[in-house]
Amino acid sequence: MPPKTPPPPAALAAKVRTMAPSMTRSMQRVAEAVAGDPAACAALTVTGLAALTGTSEATVVRTSRLLGYQGYRDLRLALAALAAQQAAGRAPAVTADIAVDDTISDVVAKLAHEEAQCLADTAAGLDITQLEAAVTALAGARRIDVYGIGASSLVGQDLAQKLLRIGLIAHAHSDTHLAVTNAVQLRSGDVAIAITHSGRTVDVIEPLRVAFDNGATTIAITGRPDGEIAQCADHILTTSTSRESELRPAAMSSRTSQLLVVDCLFIGVAQRTYETAAPALSASYEALAHRHTPRSQR
Numbered sequence: 001m002p003p004k005t006p007p008p009p010a011a012l013a014a015k016v017r018t019m020a021p022s023m024t025r026s027m028q029r030v031a032e033a034v035a036g037d038p039a040a041c042a043a044l045t046v047t048g049l050a051a052l053t054g055t056s057e058a059t060v061v062r063t064s065r066l067l068g069y070q071g072y073r074d075l076r077l078a079l080a081a082l083a084a085q086q087a088a089g090r091a092p093a094v095t096a097d098i099a100v101d102d103t104i105s106d107v108v109a110k111l112a113h114e115e116a117q118c119l120a121d122t123a124a125g126l127d128i129t130q131l132e133a134a135v136t137a138l139a140g141a142r143r144i145d146v147y148g149i150g151a152s153s154l155v156g157q158d159l160a161q162k163l164l165r166i167g168l169i170a171h172a173h174s175d176t177h178l179a180v181t182n183a184v185q186l187r188s189g190d191v192a193i194a195i196t197h198s199g200r201t202v203d204v205i206e207p208l209r210v211a212f213d214n215g216a217t218t219i220a221i222t223g224r225p226d227g228e229i230a231q232c233a234d235h236i237l238t239t240s241t242s243r244e245s246e247l248r249p250a251a252m253s254s255r256t257s258q259l260l261v262v263d264c265l266f267i268g269v270a271q272r273t274y275e276t277a278a279p280a281l282s283a284s285y286e287a288l289a290h291r292h293t294p295r296s297q298r
Helices: 009-022 025-036 038-042 046-053 057-066 072-087 104-125 128-139 151-165 176-183 202-213 228-232 250-272 274-292
Strands: 144-148 170-173 191-196 217-222 235-238
Touching (some): 009 072, 009 104, 025 046, 038 072, 046 057, 057 072, 144 151, 151 191, 176 202, 202 217, 202 228, 217 228, 250 274
Parallel strands (some): 191 217, 217 235
């Protein structure tokens, strides 16, 4: 597996939102402190941050590593860079919780802001080394299986359809039994992709593990890179999501970031296979062109 690179400073707040649910309460205090006031925390030693958050130096170091940094020194450098960006005029985050009595115009504005923030957070936090490795595996794959359940199954279908249109053999599975029976047939040279925001969805972990054990290259698209899915994934592509609210569960916002990752994969593969992808895409457009022409013009 290619080495993971630490998240850029701009992705720190998104990383905290993504990882906080899986942290201990003491680690959450450290994470919330650095995301809430990066300038003040950047000026603190590991001992000072531990004292500020009522934790220990070991907890500060563990939190730094969970957020993707080798240690507190690297996190502190990221905090200083983030503070400089904010001082230069970067707009502060606003909440996008939608209330029952919000006007429809408020709903539109809040959702637009949240979707844009979710996409920006995902783009900033994507490990480019992992993404490039995943693109390489897909571009040379003999066969591609995609696993997703619920909202993630829609994203899986979108990816499979895109890959089929550029001439690759790709299938999306939302039925666990069918996914596992297909995963049994995968071998080296094949690719399996699991899409799960929680990183703990058994229905996609099971077929991915079967594919992994059979030697296929495995890719996880998840909002929880420390979840169980990581144990059977060669490459992990981390997505961001907005905070849940009563009227907007995680499944809605996570799908936005998943679709961005899917589009990045597709464009990357299309670039690598352009000589065959372009004619295949043109042929698929021509095959469907008559269905988009009004009957009066045929």
